[in-house]
Amino acid sequence: MTRTTAPVPPRPRSCPPYRGTRYRTPARPLVAVQDPEAVELTGPVFGAADITPLDHDLTRQHTGEPIGERITVTGRVRDRRGHPVRGQLVELWQANAAGRYAHRLDQHLAPLDPNFTGCGRCLTDDEGRYAFTTVRPGAYPWRNHVNAWRPAHLHFSFFGTAFTQRLVTQMYFPGDPLLALDPVLLSVTDEAARARLVAAYAHDLSVPEWSLGYRWDVVLDGPCATLFEEDGR
Amino acid sequence: MTAPHAPTPSQTIGPFHGHALPVVDGGAIAPVAHPETITVHGYVYDGAGEPVPDALVEIWQPAPDGSRTGAPGSLRRDPVTGRAAGRDGVTFTGFGRVATDADGRWAVRTLPPGGVPYLSVALFARGLLRHLYTRVYLWEEPGDTLLASLAADRRATLLARPEPPRTYRFDLRLQGAGETVFLEFSGAGRP
Numbered sequence: 483m484t485r486t487t488a489p490v491p492p493r494p495r496s497c498p499p500y501r502g503t504r505y506r507t508p509a510r511p512l513v514a515v516q517d518p519e520a521v522e523l524t525g526p527v528f529g530a531a532d533i534t535p536l537d538h539d540l541t542r543q544h545t546g547e548p549i550g551e552r553i554t555v556t557g558r559v560r561d562r563r564g565h566p567v568r569g570q571l572v573e574l575w576q577a578n579a580a581g582r583y584a585h586r587l588d589q590h591l592a593p594l595d596p597n598f599t600g601c602g603r604c605l606t607d608d609e610g611r612y613a614f615t616t617v618r619p620g621a622y623p624w625r626n627h628v629n630a631w632r633p634a635h636l637h638f639s640f641f642g643t644a645f646t647q648r649l650v651t652q653m654y655f656p657g658d659p660l661l662a663l664d665p666v667l668l669s670v671t672d673e674a675a676r677a678r679l680v681a682a683y684a685h686d687l688s689v690p691e692w693s694l695g696y697r698w699d700v701v702l703d704g705p706c707a708t709l710f711e712e713d714g715r
Numbered sequence: 716m717t718a719p720h721a722p723t724p725s726q727t728i729g730p731f732h733g734h735a736l737p738v739v740d741g742g743a744i745a746p747v748a749h750p751e752t753i754t755v756h757g758y759v760y761d762g763a764g765e766p767v768p769d770a771l772v773e774i775w776q777p778a779p780d781g782s783r784t785g786a787p788g789s790l791r792r793d794p795v796t797g798r799a800a801g802r803d804g805v806t807f808t809g810f811g812r813v814a815t816d817a818d819g820r821w822a823v824r825t826l827p828p829g830g831v832p833y834l835s836v837a838l839f840a841r842g843l844l845r846h847l848y849t850r851v852y853l854w855e856e857p858g859d860t861l862l863a864s865l866a867a868d869r870r871a872t873l874l875a876r877p878e879p880p881r882t883y884r885f886d887l888r889l890q891g892a893g894e895t896v897f898l899e900f901s902g903a904g905r906p
Contacts, residue, residue, distance in 0.1 A: 495844055502727070502842030505762035506889050512899040515861060520903050521783060521828070522835050522848065526775055526810030529787025531803075534794045543797060562719040571790070575735030583731040601735040603790075637729060639736065645775045646900040648837050650846060652726040669844050670724040678723050703722035705903050 497669035501626050523707035525645040528571040528605060538604040540574070540616035548598035550579025550617030552693040555681065558610040559640055559700045561647065566610025567702060573639040574602040574614050581620030581634075590622050615693065621660055633660035633667065644706030653698050654680045725845035730769050732839075733814055737771065738790050740801040742813040744774065744825035747804040751779065754882045755834065755851060755875060756822035759815050761842075762890030766819020770840040772887075774811040774823055774851075781829035785809040832856045833873075838887060848898040851875050851885045865896060872896050 496507035515522070536542055541552060555574075559567040577583050577600060580592035584599045602614050619634050633654055640649040654661055661667055661680070670676045678701075687695020728736075745752040755774075759767040777783045789808040793800040802808070811823045828834060833850040852873045855862060862870050872895045875883035888895050 497844060500727075500842075500844075503844065504842070505765070506767070506840060506842035507762075507844075508847065508894055508897050509762070509890050510894050510896075512897050513861070513865070514902050515898050515900050516902040517861070518903065520900065521775065521777060521831055521833070522898075522900055523903060524775075524783040525785070526789060526808065527785045527787055528790065531788055531800075532790045532792060534792045534797050536797060537792065560720060562722060564720050573736065575732060577731075583734070585731040585734050587733075588731055599734065637732065637735075645835055645837065646848075646903070648773070648846060649723060649725060650728045650839055651723060652729075666726060670726070672724075675721070675724045678721065679726065700723045701720040705900060 499665035544597040546597040556613040581622030642702040646704035647702040728839040737814040742823035757885040
């Protein structure tokens with residue numbers, strides 16, 4: 483049963499420098515649901531049939547090796563209390579090393595790579611850990627403003643234990659000079675929060691003669707129905 | 716340990732997710748040929764009244780018996796080819812995912828939710844810094860104070876329009892006249 487609802491103060495949801503937000507950001511405030519029985523406090527689950535063992539390796543989805551700098555990206559997915567999100571689906575998609583997506587509508591004048599589709603997925607382990615092997619994507623232009631370039635980034639999708647914890651976001655690479663110029667990243671107005679979207683180069687994760695390692699931990703926001711039992715210990 | 720960890724910010728899904736996230740049978744939530752199957756469909760419109768052709772719509776709902784545990788199998792993969800394998804046709808997973816088409820249209824086939832009158836929706840699109848939550852109310856139930864708290868014109872945006880037999884129309888309007896009520900949950904459940 484729904485208890486009560488009240489409008490909440492609007493937080494920044496549009497970002498004028500990112501032009502795509504103009505006609506797509508709701509003008510009205512979000513309506514707060516405070517129902518302890520809300521369906522959104524639970525969420526979908528995934529299992530072994532939803533992935534294959536090779537899905538986490540984007541360099542092994544075709545007959546040949548993709549061109550680019552081979553990298554691994556790994557980290558832990560946790561909730562606001564620090565509890566690991568176990569057995570949940572993580573999805574990754576990205577441009578190829580030249581900065582082009584394997585998507586028909588991406589007509590950037592950069593080559594497609596027949597050995598790279600740029601989509602991966604995995605389930606988190608018991609510690610909430612995910613891991614992908616891929617190639618570092620290229621930066622690419624977009625028509626947001628004159629000479630607009632997106633910094634190299636990986637798109638990620640996460641599921642928590644509740645639908646309220648759903649997260650789609652982008653991971654960036656440390657030291658990229660385009661980070662300071664990107665309206666999409668700058669749409670996150672808090673500098674400390676922006677920093678949480680930038681992975682760390684992790685030399686301990688680099689494999690000699692093989693790949694460079696990056697570490698990126700993720701914290702899912704939002705309430706869920708299962709925290710009470712865990713806290714009751 | 717109680718100190719909350721700082722959340723990872725959301726970023727837009729962007730325009731190029733159609734080769735990565737939608738899957739075969741993503742909207743076929745109901746088991747194949749189930750006699751209770753309903754169809755829920757509609758359009759996504761932006762603030763200029765234009766259809767949104769690059770949105771992703773996700774549905775989450777209880778099973779008809781009220782169970783909220785869900786089940787795996789929404790995004791099955793063929794281990795032989797690595798491609799999307801579609802659903803098994805039997806399991807009700809409670810989860811659906813569909814992309815809007817070039818006309819901004821989306822559709823799912825599912826079973827009526829048990830215990831509540833609504834389907835939960837998460838909407839993702841280029842131009843949205845964070846996804847939006849809303850609900851498709853298939854019918855009104857006395858005591859639902861979310862609906863009761865809303866002015867009539869706002870409440871109407873959450874009510875699917877029956878198109879008998881067993882079909883419901885639900886449009887999502889991101890901005891402007893008839894803007895859909897979008898929800899947030901930070902005060903629900905436990906932090």
